[in-house]
Amino acid sequence: MTGVAGGAPAIPSPGFAYPTHDGQRAFRAVLDAMAHPTRTYPLTGPAQPPAALGRGLAGVALTLLDEDCTVWLGGALAGDVEATTWLSFHTGVRRAADPAGAQYLLTAPASLPPLASLALGTDEAPHLSATVVLDVRRGRGASRFAAHGPGIDGSATLAAPWAPDGFLDEWRGNTAQFPRGVDLLLVGEDTVTALPRTTHLDPQPEV
């Protein structure tokens, strides 16, 4: 991998091998996931992503980010030179210092700011809200939610080992603001699942 020696700027690793087709495929996966909340879709990212991002997050970043949008990086990502160099080289995305002003948030669940503090859009322009891309590679919890809403036939179960404490209440606050509210992308190493603002979550009753 690219070595960072003596404070020299890191040399970014390559992005998608076939930028157009790989980008379209990843976009399709995100689109399918958004259309069918709680279903998990396979996602293919670049072969050698920065370790802090992983293939999934890197693939979503290449697909969704460009120089016209702003991103806030949470937790260890913000200080990771390899990841930030890679992101700005391949996407040209601008960094937002304040999560409240960012259009995209890339973060691990532990450093996720309160959802209500993010850009929620307005009733006239709900599309101006933030999209949160959560890195769910390291989930240890046992949370399970029952989900219902558009795109779900009846009700579905969402296993959410990544969910921080109090997530359910935060999410209920988010869905209550419809049409305003943030959308969530749950990205693993090779998978993507979506939780758009239309999806209602309830605690899963123990069977």
Place this chain on the structure above:
Amino acid sequence: MPRVPPTEARQRWMRTLALADTEALDAAWQRWEPKPEVQSVRGPEAGLVMVRGRADATGAKFNLGEATVARATMRLHGGPLAADVVGSAYVLGTDLEHARLAAIFDGLLQDESQSDRALAEVVEPLAQSQLEADAADRADARSTLVDFFTVAREHP
């Protein structure tokens, strides 16, 4: 740590590489021994850039039109290099191989141990032949120059 070349020097060699023939660059790369490993970081790929202008250099900016541009970013490592370097190139047109080779030479030119050799063996000869071609063009144009003049006539 790679030496950061002065901007002006880099601009000069990028101009020479961008104006060079792909064949000439290819021949120079074939001759280059020992070669470092080359890894593509981005591209070569072709796209569009918006060319903007100002009327008379003072007016408001306007979009003149789009131009096709090929670009490449290559990582060079191993071989004769002192350290890993990244070379980039943007070349007008859609010649991807041209952009790739120009990016490789940009990388070599940034490396301490290869820079002088690349300047002497690649950039200088190319710049020289471009100067000569320019001079020949100017001479050709000069030979067709017509001097218009008007003879003032006195009317009685």
